[in-house]
Amino acid sequence: MVSWPDSLAREIVKERCVLFLGAGVSSTATNDNGKRTPTxxxxxxxxxxxxxxxxxxxxxxxxxxxxxxxxxxxxxxxxxxxxxxxxxxxxxxNDNSYKPSKVHKIIYDLDARIVITTNFDKIYERYCLAPAGGAAAYKVLNYNAQDFADELRSDTRLIIKAHGSIDQVSEMIFTRSQYHAAKRDHPHFYEVLRAVLLTNTVLFLGSGLEDPDMMLLLEDVRIAGRHEKPHYALTLKGTKNRFLIKDWKDTYNIDVLEYGPTYGNLEGELQTLLEKVSQLRVELNPGLRSAV
Known part of the structure; x- marks a missing residue:
């Protein structure tokens, strides 16, 4: 069972935590036949x-x-x-038959102001923008958005598509040459994203931490100064080599939180985090009702 740090829950409540969603989150969605999205x-x-x-x-x-x-x-x-x-x-x-899972709902209820995802699908944003999600205002921004910095200063909750979306296939960052082209053509995005990572705690969910852009930015942030507060990555127990875990800590200031023994435990662990966050929200703001 994951021992969620009190400091992480506080960062979420104080809106100083960015959620980073990888392919593992999308893979929790199923269609009417119970089929999951392809890995x-x-x-x-x-x-x-x-x-x-x-x-x-x-x-x-x-x-x-x-x-x-x-x-x-x-x-x-x-x-x-x-x-x-x-x-x-x-x-x-771009298969709309896949429905958001309980994991997507929990992530929504954590209510982070900024969610970054490298997923091309639209499963999570469909939930946020649909009546099933809620009344909070959301905007979806691709990495090539010209008003990226201005939107960060607004009150709107943001879903940042760091690799683009299936809506714009020609703009999707998929291959090595596309990575290079994006960094050349949209340096402002990476500059602002670096500032976001420097001033917020990041919680990686369903991500193998294999995105070269994100890891280079985290390395830059780590080098920029000494940071007592780490970032966090939720991973399945036994899937990451202990030397790799140590490298993540030393190079990127990422603490690994392991759950398990199976991927099916992900929902329960995130539910525990949500309960912890909801309780803290009520303690800090007695007028609020719990989200759970």
């Missing part, structure tokens, strides 16, 4: 099948086995039919 592994396998040349396909599979995801995705995109590739993206990330 990254499943998507990559399907994408590789679009490559017709057998030798090239074997080389891509080797890249995937070695963990070279960005290079593999670039190779897939360069060596498959563009129309088939776009169709796969749509079928994977």
């Amino acid at each position: 990254w592994g499943e998507f990559l396998q399907r994408a590789t099948e679009l490559v017709g040349d057998t030798k090239t396909k074997k080389q891509i599979l080797r890249l995937l086995k070695d963990g070279k995801m960005l290079v593999a995705l670039q190779a897939i995109r360069d060596n498959c039919n563009a129309t088939e590739y776009r169709t796969l993206l749509d079928s994977t990330f």
Whole structure:
């Protein structure tokens, strides 16, 4: 069972915590048949099948086995039919039959003012923007939004799509070349995002911490000064090497909070955090009602 730090709950209540949602959050959504959204592994396998040349396909599979995801995705995109590739993206990330899960609702109820996600799908923002979500005002901003800094200074709750959205396939950051192009063409986004990470605690949910942009920014923030307050990453127990966990702490100031023994325990652990946050909100603001 996760021992949620009191300081993290306080950061959430005081709106000094940014939630970072990875693919693991989207994978909790199911359709009417009980089918879950495809994992990254499943998507990559399907994408590789679009490559017709057998030798090239074997080389891509080797890249995937070695963990070279960005290079593999670039190779897939360069060596498959563009129309088939776009169709796969749509079928994977633009399927409205997947319904938000209890995990999405809990994340909503945590009520962080800023949520950053590298997910291309729209499952979480659909929940936030629908009547089922609530009355709070939300805006969805892609990394290429021109008024990004101004929106951060507003009272609106923000969902920041750090890699873009399936709504704009041509602007999705998926491959190594797209990463480089985004950093070249939209430096203001990364400058402002760095400031957000410098002044807030980040809680990573459903993220493998493999996003190069985010990790470089966290490394810069770590170097910028000594920080007593860490960031946090919720991970499944036993899935992260202890040396990797130590590197995250030393390099990025990230404390790992392990849950388990299965992915099914994620909902219960987040519910415990929500109860802790809701209780603290009531203690600090007696006029408020608990969200749980």
